[in-house]
Amino acid sequence: MNKQKILLLVIDGLGDRPDERLNDQTPLEAARTPYLNYMAERGATGLLDTISVGVRPGSDTAHLALLGYDPAKYYSGRGPIEAAGVGLNVGKGDVAFRTNFASILGNGQVVDRRAGRIESSTAFESALNKIKVPGFQFAFKAGCEHRGALVVRGKGVSPEVSSNDPGVEGNKEKEIKPTSSALEAKATAAAVEVYLKQARRVLASHPLNKKRRKQKLPLANTILLRGAGAALEIISFKEKYGLDAACIAGGGLYRGVAKTLGMDLINANGATGGKDSNILAKVNAAKTALARKDFIFIHMKGADEYGHDGDALGKKAFIERVDAAVRELLTLENTVVAVTADHSTPCQLKAHSGDPVPLLLYGKGVRRDCTRKFGERDCAVGGLGRLRGLDLMPELMNISGRAEIYGA
């Protein structure tokens, strides 16, 4: 059987709800998307509940499910995924947090949870990595802007500790506490508190903060830790599917998921992981990579960001920019293309929802259905029906001629 290649395009937060500003259409329904529609007409559409019906997915659990990894089995917290994304190794027994640089006052009040979305925080790495806590090792690495990851290593490190993030600006930074009565949890919480105390001192006197104070910019003078989790013990994508895979994504989380599954990371010029990302560069990088890879996962973040901002018109325009780049995928040879999302981010809600996401399959071997447009209400009557996230990889393996027979 001829084995086709697979390209999975995830448009983050794509799904939406009818919006008054768009005449009760969703941004995708209202967008002019001739190339996505071309694929819908010649392919098949459907709806996907990435976790299950009505469940509001996080970005981490949703991506695990889309790539065929049941989050109920593999997900323990976002920390280890973010750490993998910034290139920090999380070994067996280690615990990882995702981090934000934040601005606090002398009384501990958090006044900016993102330190004014500081442009880059790599300058802090070397000073932070000099901090010593007896019996433990801490490794910090910066990600985009205020984001980063912290790994704690040592004998008996436990992920059963709370966050110091107050969640709401104006509240005081919380104390890290054990969330179980285990001795390891108590010891870990205490060690992290010691680390944070020193980190605040290091940050206060750091040249970058001195510069920011002069510029009247919010200081990056504490670190908020969230999503404590142990290393994911996970079978690699290659081992699970026999696919040599690569990921093209700007955001640390998506790169982290891919890295955790053993995928290569490909950097595309101008791919920022934001609204301004160079979409066409990503698509072209994918086309190039398909010459040597079996599976490409492209992630586009912008739609989700417009959703969180409640900007339906911006989301519609972003989708139209994606569509223009999708034109490049129409003539791919020997490749099954899947276009979908990790979750819906309705502009009305400015948050993730549990509404199913549109799904489009295009390529040789895909059964045609009656839909001629890529949009929520069209996909609802598409030939693929209403599937779950964990169904996607088996469907792609089948269409690409790669599925093993079950029985004889």
Place this chain on the structure above:
Amino acid sequence: MNKQKILLLVIDGLGDRPDERLNDQTPLEAARTPYLNYMAERGATGLLDTISVGVRPGSDTAHLALLGYDPAKYYSGRGPIEAAGVGLNVGKGDVAFRTNFASILGNGQVVDRRAGRIESSTAFESALNKIKVPGFQFAFKAGCEHRGALVVRGKGVSPEVSSNDPGVEGNKEKEIKPTSSALEAKATAAAVEVYLKQARRVLASHPLNKKRRKQKLPLANTILLRGAGAALEIISFKEKYGLDAACIAGGGLYRGVAKTLGMDLINANGATGGKDSNILAKVNAAKTALARKDFIFIHMKGADEYGHDGDALGKKAFIERVDAAVRELLTLENTVVAVTADHSTPCQLKAHSGDPVPLLLYGKGVRRDCTRKFGERDCAVGGLGRLRGLDLMPELMNISGRAEIYGA
């Protein structure tokens, strides 16, 4: 996120099959339902297998599933639910039966399994509750007509006992037997037999039966016990969903399910739980209750009864009466409305079937689909697809802005 309220309208036995008397339409398809259609056009429809594909649901298991409780996990027999419905407490270790008063001859032959659908049987309660069986306590409470519930308490009471209902009129009343070899099952069966022997004596000489004998009405001179079950150890609806809920239903079973889940019971004027029920009064009671409750479950029984009678025209007319009352729901604010059924009761079969039931969601945030009518064949191409009963509550929690995020 704004949290909407939820109104769940269950039209019992609504689903049906094409009927020759209705030009091969179902009663719902044939009915004139402008208000349900209005909601379908502005909302979304689908089909629901309350248990799973092809499974013929009982009313008890179907309602548990619709409210998000997996019957495979929680259902042990109808007795405890009926007992809760009539207001009998079933504590941990107790066993409950649903009961029918029936008419038997001196040789034990059951000649009427419902004692002529006796109007009320509450008159028997006090005499029956004086019966003593060493080592056990029995508590009886009458429900509507011939129906009621019996709770057995004592050390080592077992639900593993059979029924004395012969099922078919003309056959003899059966002996209650243990259905396992456990000593507790044997002791319980023996105790129930002792109780029944005394109950027959009490009933034979009861003034109400003396009166019925004079009136040449069937005597209520034995009790048929069915659905033995232990107390349901179940998390309350409030605890599970954070919803302060109330139920508006006439029938004991539906009230029993609601009571078991900790919902309030609201009585509506003229709501009988039958064909003649005051539908509009129920809907108006729901509207009033929504001011102080988060979730209202309204149950309408009539469609099922017409189905059991094989009366397709009657069922169609009942559905039109429901539609007229549904008009009151169109202008509800900040409320997601779901209209569905617990199972199909096709008039051809005069029994429950495993055909999926129509489902309609209406309210802010519901994605629109292409259906413009509420009927089986329209719902089959509705935007919600084909869901299961256990999917309904997550879907409603999501649309109403109440779902927790899974992951980050």
